[in-house]
Amino acid sequence: MFDYGIGGQERKLDVNESIVDIPQNKTLLIEKLTADPALRPDIVEGLKTVGDVFEHFRPSQEVELETEEGSSVGETLQFKALSDFNRKGIIAQSTYLQKLSMTCEDFQRYVKQLKSNKILRTVLENPEAKAAYVASIEAMIQELEEAKS
Secondary structure, X not given: OOOOOOOOOOOOOOOXXXXXXXXXXXXXXXXXXXXXXOOOOOOOOOOOOHHHHHHHHOOEEEEEEEOOOOOEXXXXXXXOOHHHHOHHHHHHHOHHHHHHHHHHHHHHHHHHHHHHXXXXXXXXXXXXXXXXXXXXXXXXXXXXXXXXX
């Protein structure tokens, strides 16, 4: 089939990429995990899993998020596992992003109601009914704000 010379090895192409534990006979070189500049390379031995690497280096990043009003909110994100890098992991660490996520979910539920609720669609198509509906929602908001105070 293939004619290899000395030291030749056939390497099968693997389409499935995944993260696995580092074999004992391998060395892992890691890129900078924090915003702090490194004074010199740090050689760390004995880290055998990805969790060990996160535990040793404790990566974190300070971020500034812009609000709807244009002001900024500073937060520090800490990464303890690979799942902390995905959308849910980042949102779970930020109170501001949690509020935005809840607002987004509320809007999605409202859109779902608009698509499936024929009565609500009929109310919003009629200008007089729509004005009454908006007025009742504003009254409920005002009542909730007064109750909160």
